[in-house]
Amino acid sequence: MKELCLKFGGFCARYLFFNAFLLLxxxxxxFAGEFDDLREIIPDEDEEKVIENLxxxxxxxxxxxxxxxxxxxxxxxxxxFMIANMAPSDLANVSEDFLINDVSLSxxxxxxxxxxxxxxxxxxxxxxxxxxxxxxxxxxWRPYLYSQLKPVVKDLETMSEVAVEVNRWCGxxxxxxxxxxxxxxxxxxxxxxxxxxxxxxxxxxxxLRAVGIPAREAWTxxxxxxxxxxxxxxxxxxxxxxxxxxCEPKPSLDNAWFNVSARRxxxxxxxxxxxxxxxxxxxxxxxxxxxxxxxxxxFNYRQPSKLTxxxxxxxxxxxxxxxxxxxLRPILHRYTDSDGLAAFYMGEGDFFVSAGKNGxxxxxxxxxxxxxxxxxxxxxxxDRIGEETFWLRxxxxxxxxVD
Numbered sequence: 001m002k003e004l005c006l007k008f009g010g011f012c013a014r015y016l017f018f019n020a021f022l023l024l025x026x027x028x029x030x031f032a033g034e035f036d037d038l039r040e041i042i043p044d045e046d047e048e049k050v051i052e053n054l055x056x057x058x059x060x061x062x063x064x065x066x067x068x069x070x071x072x073x074x075x076x077x078x079x080x081f082m083i084a085n086m087a088p089s090d091l092a093n094v095s096e097d098f099l100i101n102d103v104s105l106s107x108x109x110x111x112x113x114x115x116x117x118x119x120x121x122x123x124x125x126x127x128x129x130x131x132x133x134x135x136x137x138x139x140x141w142r143p144y145l146y147s148q149l150k151p152v153v154k155d156l157e158t159m160s161e162v163a164v165e166v167n168r169w170c171g172x173x174x175x176x177x178x179x180x181x182x183x184x185x186x187x188x189x190x191x192x193x194x195x196x197x198x199x200x201x202x203x204x205x206x207x208l209r210a211v212g213i214p215a216r217e218a219w220t221x222x223x224x225x226x227x228x229x230x231x232x233x234x235x236x237x238x239x240x241x242x243x244x245x246x247c248e249p250k251p252s253l254d255n256a257w258f259n260v261s262a263r264r265x266x267x268x269x270x271x272x273x274x275x276x277x278x279x280x281x282x283x284x285x286x287x288x289x290x291x292x293x294x295x296x297x298x299f300n301y302r303q304p305s306k307l308t309x310x311x312x313x314x315x316x317x318x319x320x321x322x323x324x325x326x327x328l329r330p331i332l333h334r335y336t337d338s339d340g341l342a343a344f345y346m347g348e349g350d351f352f353v354s355a356g357k358n359g360x361x362x363x364x365x366x367x368x369x370x371x372x373x374x375x376x377x378x379x380x381x382x383d384r385i386g387e388e389t390f391w392l393r394x395x396x397x398x399x400x401x402v403d
Contacts, residue, residue, distance in 0.1 A: 034054075034055075035051050035054045035055070035061075035065065036051075038050070038051070038054075038065065038068055038069070039051070041068065041069075041076065042068065042076075042080050043076075043077050043080055043081075046080045046081055046083075046084040049084035049085070050068070050080050050083050050084045053083055053084060053086060053091055054083070056088065056091055057091040057092060058091075058092055059092075060091065060092050060093060060094070063094070063095050063096040063099075064083050064091070064094070064096070064099070066096045067079050067083070067096045067099045067100050068080060068083070070096070070100070071100055071103070072104075074107065075100075075103050075104055075107050077125075078103045078106065078107065078125065078129050079099060079100070079103050081125050081129065081274060082099065082103065082129065082130070082131075083099075084274070085273055085274035085275070085291045085292070086291060087132075087291055090132070090138060093138070094138065098138075098140060101140070101143075102131050102140065102142055103129065105142050105143060105146065106124075106128055106129045106142070106209075106212075109146060109210070109211060109212040110124060110128065110212045112212070113153070113154070113211065113212050115159045115162065115212060115213065116212050118159065118238075118239075119214055119236060122277075122280050122281065123214045123236055124214070125273075125274065126214075126216075126272040126273055126274055126276070126293075127209070127214035127215055127216050127236065127272065127273075128209050128212055128213070128214050128215075129209075129273070130209070130273035130274075132273070133201070133202045133205045133206060133216075133217055134183055134198060134201075134202055134217055134271070135182070135183045136183040136184060136185045136186070136199075136202050137183075137185040138185075139185045139186055139187055141185075141186040141187065141206050141210070142206075142209070142210050144187075145186075145206060145207050145210035145211075146210045146211060148169070149166060149169060149207060149210060149211050150211065152165050152166065152169055153165055153166065153211050158237070158238055159213060159236075159237035159238045160237045160238050160242070160252070160253050162208075162211065162213055162237070163208060163213060163215075163235045163237050163242070163244065163253060164244075164249065164250070164251065164252065164253065166204070166207050166208055166211065166213070167204060167244060167245075167246075167247065167248070167249040167250075168249040169207065170200075170203055170204045170207055170246070170247040170249075171247045171248060171249040173190055173193065173203075173247075174189055174190065174193060174194060174195060174199075174200055174203055174247040175193060175194050175247070176194065176195070176196065176197065176200060176247075176248075177194035177195065177196070178196050179194070179195055179196050179199060183198060183199055183202060184199045184202075185202075186202060186203055186206050189202070189203050190203065195247075197230055197231045197232070197246065198217075198219075198231040200246040200247040200248070201217055201231045201232060201233050201246035202217075203246070203247060204233050204246040204247055205217060205233055205246070208233075208235055213235060213236070213237065214235070214236035215233055215234065215235045215236070216233075216234050216270050216271060216272060216295075217231060217233070217234075217270060217271045218231070218232050218233065218234040218243060218268060218269065218270040218297055219231040219232070219268070219269055219270075220262075220265045220266070220267060220268055220269070220331075221267065221269070221329070221330075221331040222266075222322050222324035222325075222329045222331055223261060223264075223265065223266075223322070223324065224264065224265065224266040224322040224323075224324075224347065224349055224351075224392075224394055225261070225264050225349075225394045225397070226324075227324055227325050228324070228325075229324075230258060230261070231246075232244065232245055232246055232256065232258065232262075233245075233246045234270055234297065234300070235253065237253060241283075241297070241300050242254050243256065243262065243300065243301070244256055245257060245258070260397050260400045260401055261397075262301050263301050263302050263400040264347065264394065264395070264397065264400050265298070265301065265347055266320075266322055266331055266346055266347045266349065266351065267296070267298055267320075267331050267332055267346045267347065268296075268297045268298045268300070268301055269286060269294055269295065269296065269297060270283075270294070270295040270297040271292055271293070271294055271295070272292060272293040272294075272295060273291075273292055274291065274292065274293065275288045275291075275292075275293055276288060276293035276295065283295045283296075283297070284296040284297075284299055284345065286332075287334075296345055298345060298346060298347065299345070302347065302370065303370060303371045304345040304346055304347060304370070304371075305345070305346060305347065305348050305368035305369060305370055305371065305372055305373070305374065306343065306344070306345055306372075306373040306374070307320070307343070307344045307345075307346065307351075307353070307366065307368055307373075307374050307375075307376070308341060308342070308343050308344075308373065308374070308375045308376075309336070309341070309342045309343075309344070309353060309355065309376055309378060310340055310341060310375065310376065310377045310378065311336045311340045311341075311342070311355050311357075311377075311378050311380070312340060312378075312379065312380055313336070313340055313357070314335075314336055314337060314338050314339075314340060315335050315336060315357065316335065316336040316340070316342075316355050316356070316357040316378075316380070317333065317335060317355060317356050317357060318333065318334050318335070318336060318342040318353070318354070318355045318378075319332070319333050319353070319354050319355070320332040320333075320344055320346065320351050320352070320353055321351065321352040321353075321354065322351065322352070322392065323352075323392050328352050332344055332346065346368065347368070347370075348368045348369055348370040348394075348395065349367070349368060349392070349393065349394035349395065350365055350366070350367050350368075350391065350392040350393045350394065351365070351366055351368060351392070352365055352390075352392065353365070353366050353376065353378070355378045355380060356380065357380060359382070360380035360381055360382055361380060361381070362378050362379055362380050362381055363378075364376055364378060365390045365391075365392065367393075
């Protein structure tokens, strides 16, 4: 009897497992096909990512689906681009009304101002359309900033003039003051009248986008020549990318208190909403992440040096570090490719290069010279790094001043 019960119990367990697996399979197939009817109206380049993100959106997929279905044909490309590249938190929260209104106003503003025809659709999608600049909360800032800035910019004759006047407007309302680590939103910064450099940048980039000027965040993770870091704004105006202090107006672009520091920087990075296609941009891509791209913008400030690191095998971690705030701080990271190579384009000076894989590691200090290529070999070892002193030297600020 006991043996019979055990056999019967085993049979029941297998039966229940089979039915649960079958049910899961049916549900999976049903869920996977839930959005197939949208494929005909989603642009081909975004189709798979949109479907994937709709499946991740949970209950909020209903809102995003309606945005795609009810969005006019003229703005559907923008709607799908936004959904294809949304952060997970936005997929679960952004409403149909917010998305349609924000995207519609972006297209309307581009059509309204003459400069909207002066840049490509790629620049519009990556640097005008997005409602988020960094890690600030989602807010409907576009209608307010547009209404405030339209009278300021409507009669201006160059995009550079627009960028300068928008910066003057922002600078009259926001000053620098340290805040918490979590980024404030646009309205929080405008209400308080202050923010740290990244929050000032968020306000200025949002204001530029509100009047149809492509803009993006730029930053250096850590300065090589002193402590701290910095974030500022890059604006696309009159045919090229330029830089400026955020909410820190100057009479012209490419003019800021950090002129010399930016030229001395070990690396300058810039962010783009969505993945960057290297075949559609003149920018130098550093890496694509899940829903955004990182540009190596050092080329906009100086002719960088090239460092090629040779390791023993593929997929070895390679870090570039500088000394900042009392310790070595990594500023760049790559994995070696199938040939054991990792290439970096960056500023000149001495840098701490380290590598590691499977518990083995090594490091070396390397000197980089502007517009020259340096190649080093790193041999991983089980030996612990021994005590050793080294210097990291950089050119004085006078070497980077421009008349």
